[in-house]
Amino acid sequence: MLNDIVSELQQFLSINDVTLDNGSVVINKNNIVRAIQFLKNEKEFYQLTDLFAVDLNTSEQRFALFYCLLNHDANSRITIKTFLEDEEAISSISGIFKNADFYEREIFDMFGVMFFNHPDSRKILTVDCVAPMRKS
């Protein structure tokens, strides 16, 4: 199931941009919007269940972003992973999934990761902290 989706994504994007790593699909950050659009429209992943970041705190890959999608009909979940460098921004997916809005605001608040084309880019949980979830 997951392998089929990965091969279809590789055809849709390009073979180098999509890899399978430990049960989650790693996608290049420039293609994240197209990939999620594809999964929603073609593969019926109609719900975004979670979107969060992890501070890896390594020099080449600073943050990992996890997009968790759910297909109720096929009873399958998929986790999309993308890597960001420090001070790097990524396109917002709030145009595809409306509830991504708050999740992206939370990532911005907690890690300081910026999102392009975000409708309401404010802090959400804290008022005066600066990226409290960052390591070091």
Added chain:
Amino acid sequence: MTFFNPLTQFINYGPQHPSVHGCLRLVLECQNENIVSITPHIGFLHRGIEKIIETKTYSQAIPYMDRTDYVSAGTQEHAYVLAVEKLLNIVPPKRAQFIRVLVCELSRISSHLIHLTMLALDSGSLSPFLLAMEEREKLMEIFEAISGARMLLNYFRVGGVASDIPNEVLKKISDWMTKFSVRLDDIESFLTNNNIFKSRTVGVGIITLNQALEFGLSGPNLRASGLKWDLRKNEPYENYADFDFEIPVMKIGDTYSRYLIKVFEMRQSLKIIQQCLDMPSGDICVQDLRFYPPQKTDDANIIYHTNYYRHGFVVPKGDARQTVESPKGEFAIHLFSDGTEKPYRCRIRSAGFSVLQLLSSIIKNVSELPVVLASLDLMPSEIDR
């Protein structure tokens, strides 16, 4: 930014408003009685639990799970210990699984009772509150007999549970159940066919299935909108696959159907508890001294205590995600381990967080706001974490 409309009023709803049940601030943009938009402001109960857990060992983090959603502590702890067990690749013994399911379902009833009474209160009915709180008090006594605490149980352990349930407590639960099912009929008799309650809830705050999926709704809210989706059945965890129960589904997705779903679910939870009561005898935790929680008889053994509670145990490198069906919806823990005794990162996915964004699209009138808000079963402490 639109031009200033002289008819537009901005109203602060909360954070201390009695009908938001916690600390949640909504800024309403109103024109007379009509709501143009609702902007939720959250974070009043943000305690940084995700960050705190990074500094605690795996077993020290369990009490923090209680504090996410304090009216149904069992299910939150359950998600966390299951995630750690996934990383460690251990399975708790049969009796521990039955005890966990029992506590989870009791928590579910406790949470649904709170939700039901708050919905009744916000729609102007006080009697269900008094009846349900009495039942909930008895439920608290049961929790106290099981774990020693009334609300914040701290009862689940990695690999099992903290202590065994004595047979007298099982007898107490079974006595309570027979009385409760009658009491539930009483509570229902105040609401289900009550014309005043129906006029305030039927057709109010309708969430279509498309909206529910778009905004990431889960649990009872999603089932009220017409999708038969319950993680206990669809992605069975623990030993839920062995139990016989049904998943109630409604079609319309209004406040009244969300209320009915909760009532049906409580009855199904009672059915599960009934099946739990004749649990197999056996051990309550995996036979491994790293995980076996110190019992009361072990009090003298200080080294054992220190090892268990202070030093903890090493968890292999990797990540694991566990999703459970909490009373509010889908609750998930995503743990990242770097091979030490403390988690590298613990992501808590709360059910209510994405529901907040829906408010603007379903609530169109100030008078229906408290009722719809209560029906969505938002828990600010879980949303803010």
